[in-house]
Amino acid sequence: MSLNKYSTAALAVLVAVIATASANVSAHTGATGIVKERMDLMDRIGDAMKVLSGIFKREHAYDADAVAKSARTIRDHAGTAMTKLFPEGSANPPSVAKPEIWRNWKSFKALAKDLETYSAALADAAPRGDTPAGGMPSGPAGHGMMGGSMMGQGMPGSMMGGQQAPTSDMLTVMPPRALFGHVTATCASCHTKFRTEKHEH
Amino acid sequence: MKRIAVLMCSVALVAVLMAVLLWWWPINPPAQTNFPPGDVNRGAYLARMAGCIACHTDIKGNGKPLAGGAPIATQFGTFHPPNLTTDSRFGIGSWTLPQFATALRAGVSPSGKPYYPAFPYPFYGALSDQDVADLWAAFKTVAPVEQPSPQQDLSFPFNMRFGLKLWRTLFIKPSRSTESADKSTRWNRGAQIVNGPAHCGACHTPRNLLGARIETRKFEGASNLPGGGTSPAITAAALKKAGWKSSDITHALRYGLTPKGDSLGGSMGEVVSEGTRYLSDDDLNAIATYLLDEPTK
Numbered sequence: 001m002s003l004n005k006y007s008t009a010a011l012a013v014l015v016a017v018i019a020t021a022s023a024n025v026s027a028h029t030g031a032t033g034i035v036k037e038r039m040d041l042m043d044r045i046g047d048a049m050k051v052l053s054g055i056f057k058r059e060h061a062y063d064a065d066a067v068a069k070s071a072r073t074i075r076d077h078a079g080t081a082m083t084k085l086f087p088e089g090s091a092n093p094p095s096v097a098k099p100e101i102w103r104n105w106k107s108f109k110a111l112a113k114d115l116e117t118y119s120a121a122l123a124d125a126a127p128r129g130d131t132p133a134g135g136m137p138s139g140p141a142g143h144g145m146m147g148g149s150m151m152g153q154g155m156p157g158s159m160m161g162g163q164q165a166p167t168s169d170m171l172t173v174m175p176p177r178a179l180f181g182h183v184t185a186t187c188a189s190c191h192t193k194f195r196t197e198k199h200e201h
Numbered sequence: 202m203k204r205i206a207v208l209m210c211s212v213a214l215v216a217v218l219m220a221v222l223l224w225w226w227p228i229n230p231p232a233q234t235n236f237p238p239g240d241v242n243r244g245a246y247l248a249r250m251a252g253c254i255a256c257h258t259d260i261k262g263n264g265k266p267l268a269g270g271a272p273i274a275t276q277f278g279t280f281h282p283p284n285l286t287t288d289s290r291f292g293i294g295s296w297t298l299p300q301f302a303t304a305l306r307a308g309v310s311p312s313g314k315p316y317y318p319a320f321p322y323p324f325y326g327a328l329s330d331q332d333v334a335d336l337w338a339a340f341k342t343v344a345p346v347e348q349p350s351p352q353q354d355l356s357f358p359f360n361m362r363f364g365l366k367l368w369r370t371l372f373i374k375p376s377r378s379t380e381s382a383d384k385s386t387r388w389n390r391g392a393q394i395v396n397g398p399a400h401c402g403a404c405h406t407p408r409n410l411l412g413a414r415i416e417t418r419k420f421e422g423a424s425n426l427p428g429g430g431t432s433p434a435i436t437a438a439a440l441k442k443a444g445w446k447s448s449d450i451t452h453a454l455r456y457g458l459t460p461k462g463d464s465l466g467g468s469m470g471e472v473v474s475e476g477t478r479y480l481s482d483d484d485l486n487a488i489a490t491y492l493l494d495e496p497t498k
Contacts, residue, residue: 048462053456053462057449181455181456184456185478187464188464189470191465191470192470192471192474197430
């Protein structure tokens with residue numbers, strides 16, 4: 001009799017544990033707590049990027065409101081909203097964060113801040129519209145591809161030209177496509193440095 | 202007993218003899234001296250496309266442009282992309298254009314040493330004289346940086362550089378044009394870029410135990426990349442199966458984004474940020490056209 005009672009109690013506990021666990025586990029298999037929180041944050045940024053991609057890929061007509069809205073979503077999830085979800089040492093699986101984040105915290109923080117700056121600028125720039133298709137070949141940062149801006153003209157180190165961060169004045173006049181380039185370059189730079197590669201294929 | 206000793210001595214002697222022969226065996230191709238005048242801007246563009254800047258600059262370590270790249274850890278040991286600035290002591294400042302051409306297209310240094318194929322010279326063999334002259338003109342504009350290039354740090358037997366002569370004999374085939382008269386100009390331009398300077402196969406084609414690409418499995422994706430990474434398949438079939446359209450490919454190479462809105466990290470992130478994002482719309486379209494219609498082996 002008492003055995004039965006214990007079994008029932010054990011079962012109840014088990015059910016409760018499973019229920020709690022499943023509530024915390026979603027799209028990211030096995031992620032819980034802060035790791036899940038930041039994965040969800042990245043997902044929301046990813047969703048916004050997908051909308052922006054569709055527009056800058058010219059799959060959808062340019063929509064200033066959609067650009068501004070998506071850019072604001074990214075802005076609101078960047079900066080400290082992002083970095084606060086990376087407490088020291090929280091790189092255990094299934095997290096794909098590299099421990100380098102905490103060894104180079106300044107650099108990580110700067111990239112998160114850049115993302116905030118560039119996405120905010122993109123939101124403000126949205127009404128400026130896009131360059132017509134087949135127009136000027138545009139690098140992501142609005143650099144002409146053959147304009148001698150990469151190497152040459154005798155400038156020391158100009159082989160890497162086009163890498164300088166735009167000033168805040170420049171951000172207020174840049175076209176959305178160029179700003180989108182800065183946003184994506186920031187994502188890539190941060191993921192290259194601080195994310196281990198997962199493989200979905 | 203004595204017979205065994207004699208046999209072993211003979212084997213050792215033959216091995217030493219072969220090593221000496223291999224060491225001495227000259228591999229310099231005939232030097233070419235006639236080149237057209239180079240165009241700096243076109244060369245700079247090619248340097249992006251070919252990944253010179255991405256590999257020979259220590260991007261993560263905030264190194265100076267082309268002053269030497271971050272170490273590349275492989276199963277053979279660690280490679281250090283050398284200083285390619287115009288410094289005459291540590292860089293390539295004292296080289297001539299014909300020496301540069303031989304290094305780039307044949308993988309042989311000015312002193313006649315074979316380069317390790319971590320340097321993708323087998324792909325650069327497809328570069329034209331004009332391409333080489335343009336690259337040279339661009340490299341000449343790079344500021345000198347006095348920074349020594351570390352020694353390559355390979356494990357035995359790969360640390361014996363002369364062994365590469367055998368490797369070359371086994372695996373290097375004269376570069377052959379992948380162009381096709383039945384295809385569009387755009388397709389052919391794509392073939393030229395993908396199989397030449399952009400050297401996509403260096404990472405996306407699996408390699409055998411000796412580090413040579415398995416051409417029958419071209420673009421099927423590889424594991425065991427430097428640093429332990431893997432690369433996805435980029436055959437036309439694989440790309441189509443994953444739902445990649447032409448605009449997805451150009452967008453990924455320009456902005457480093459997958460169709461899902463995720464960003465390409467790892468070494469591909471660097472390939473995009475230091476290389477493909479600088480390419481023209483026409484060239485990115487050519488790459489996509491070719492990849493989505495790549496002939497099956």
